[in-house]
Amino acid sequence: METSQHLLVLISTMAMTVPLFAALCCLVQDSNQTLFRVLAAFFVAAAITELPTALHFISFSPATVPLMDGLWALAMASVMPLIWLYVWILTAEDDALPRRFLPHLLVPGGAILTLLAIAIYQVISEFRIFGLAEDRLTGAAQAINLSYWFLEYIAIRLQWGIYILLIYIRLVAYRSRLKDLFASTEKKELRWITVVIGIGASYWILSLISSLLSYAMPGYGGLPTIVHYVLNLIVQTIVAVWGLRQRPGLQPESDVQPVSRQRYANSALTNEDADRIAAKLRKAMASDTLYLDPNLSLWALARHTGVSENYISQVLNEEVGQNFFDFVNGYRIEAAKTRLSESDETILAIALEAGFNSRSSFYTAFKKVTGQTPTAYRKAETGSERLSSNLSV
Numbered sequence: 562m563e564t565s566q567h568l569l570v571l572i573s574t575m576a577m578t579v580p581l582f583a584a585l586c587c588l589v590q591d592s593n594q595t596l597f598r599v600l601a602a603f604f605v606a607a608a609i610t611e612l613p614t615a616l617h618f619i620s621f622s623p624a625t626v627p628l629m630d631g632l633w634a635l636a637m638a639s640v641m642p643l644i645w646l647y648v649w650i651l652t653a654e655d656d657a658l659p660r661r662f663l664p665h666l667l668v669p670g671g672a673i674l675t676l677l678a679i680a681i682y683q684v685i686s687e688f689r690i691f692g693l694a695e696d697r698l699t700g701a702a703q704a705i706n707l708s709y710w711f712l713e714y715i716a717i718r719l720q721w722g723i724y725i726l727l728i729y730i731r732l733v734a735y736r737s738r739l740k741d742l743f744a745s746t747e748k749k750e751l752r753w754i755t756v757v758i759g760i761g762a763s764y765w766i767l768s769l770i771s772s773l774l775s776y777a778m779p780g781y782g783g784l785p786t787i788v789h790y791v792l793n794l795i796v797q798t799i800v801a802v803w804g805l806r807q808r809p810g811l812q813p814e815s816d817v818q819p820v821s822r823q824r825y826a827n828s829a830l831t832n833e834d835a836d837r838i839a840a841k842l843r844k845a846m847a848s849d850t851l852y853l854d855p856n857l858s859l860w861a862l863a864r865h866t867g868v869s870e871n872y873i874s875q876v877l878n879e880e881v882g883q884n885f886f887d888f889v890n891g892y893r894i895e896a897a898k899t900r901l902s903e904s905d906e907t908i909l910a911i912a913l914e915a916g917f918n919s920r921s922s923f924y925t926a927f928k929k930v931t932g933q934t935p936t937a938y939r940k941a942e943t944g945s946e947r948l949s950s951n952l953s954v
Contacts, residue, residue: 569790570617576794577611580604583801593808595658596650600804603643607797609636614790624683627705631676634712638672641724647804648728648754652735654811668712668720675708718769725762728754738811740886741874744857744893745918749810753803757796764792830872838876841866842888852892853916859885890926893917897927901935902942908935 580603587601613629642665649659682705686698732751739746767784774781830838845851845866854861862885863870877888897915900906906914912923912935927935 565787566617569614569787572787572790572794573611573614573617576790576797577608577615579794579797579801580608583797583805584608586801586805590805595656596647596809599643599647599650600800603640603647604797604801606636606639606643607793609633610640611790611793612636627679628676628683630709631672631679634709634717635669635672635676637717638668638712638720641721642666642669644800645724645728645731648731648751651751651754651807651809652731652738652811653809654738656812668716671708671716672712675705675712678705678708714772718765721761721765725758725765728758732758735810740884742811742859742885744852744886744889744916745855745922746886747918747922751807751810753799753807757799760792760796764789830875834872835876835880838866838868838872839880841868842873842876842881846889846892852889852896853914855913855916855918857889857916889916891930894927894930897923897935898931898938901939911935 584601584604587597587604590597610633613633645665646659646662650656678701682698682701685701732755736746736750739749743749767788771781771784775783842862845862849865851857851862851865859870859873863873866873874885877883877885881888883891893915897911897917900911900914901908904911908923909920912920915923917923917926924934927933927938931938933941
């Protein structure tokens with residue numbers, strides 16, 4: 562083999578070994594078993610997509626090559642439904658699987674039928690079962706080739722684009738839901754999945770453009786083959802490293818019930834009850850300073866106030882006009898504003914003392930509320946104080 566082919570085989574072997582090892586690690590997890598079994602299935606499918614290149618140096622019989630191609634198509638058709646299912650479970654509020662999963666089996670089902678057709682054709686043509694004429698076998702081979710071509714160039718490519726969009730929509734909804742339940746969300750936002758989807762979307766767009774250029778410009782060679790293998794290795798490594806330590810972000814502690822997302826048309830909460838609960842919530846922040854807890858959740862606030870999670874959520878949305886995240890961070894920012902104008906502490910120290918988990922989350926929340934960065938706010942406040950002092954003198 563040439564040096565370039567050796568390099569492709571090496572990278573492909575690595576891209577196959579990483580997910581296989583990760584799949585074994587998933588299968589020994591004691592908690593969140595459904596989540597990790599789905600992730601293990603994804604890793605196995607991803608490893609199979611590398612099989613033809615990784616085993617390039619092995620000489621297979623002519624009858625085996627079409628079977629490997631069919632297996633590759635099945636793996637490619639299964640990768641995106643599995644990663645979507647993984648993200649769905651990871652961002653769900655309970656352990657239940659999605660109810661309408663059959664449409665997601667459409668392309669993998671077509672790949673299974675194609676693989677079965679290849680296997681049956683190989684047996685019939687090898688042993689001349691049923692005594693079919695040569696023209697019948699040729700027609701069957703052409704039909705199978707057409708089915709395989711449709712899978713590879715139409716169905717799977719279209720499927721990947723659809724799932725990239727579905728995962729992105731799911732992540733946006735998940736991040737919005739986080740703000741109903743947690744006062745600090747940066748450690749739960751699944752940004753690594755956004756990176757993976759971003760890489761996948763970029764490659765998908767490039768491959769489409771490359772395909773169009775290939776049809777329009779016969780001399781165009783397409784994307785370098787190594788790009789596919791390097792990106793796949795990067796993606797598999799990211800998913801292996803982060804996926805093995807990731808846990809569902811919306812599921813509550815074991816001793817509390819999930820908070821319903823349904824609107825409150827049938828709620829028994831009266832206006833007087835809502836006012837009373839709103840006062841309790843404000844007291845928990847202003848007097849009891851619960852906002853100082855960087856890991857404060859809706860469930861913790863419910864335990865502190867003795868009010869159900871659903872009622873708190875309803876009062877915040879309808880009476881206060883804020884989600885849980887903005888409600889808590891409003892108190893944090895007010896506390897930080899006082900310290901910024903009255904002390905010489907660092908921005909990071911003030912952020913942590915006010916209940917934020919990091920400097921970056923503090924900057925983002927502070928600018929959203931005040932329209933200024935903490936540094937600009939401090940300069941403006943200290944400048945105003947010096948001006949007042951000069952005027953009074």
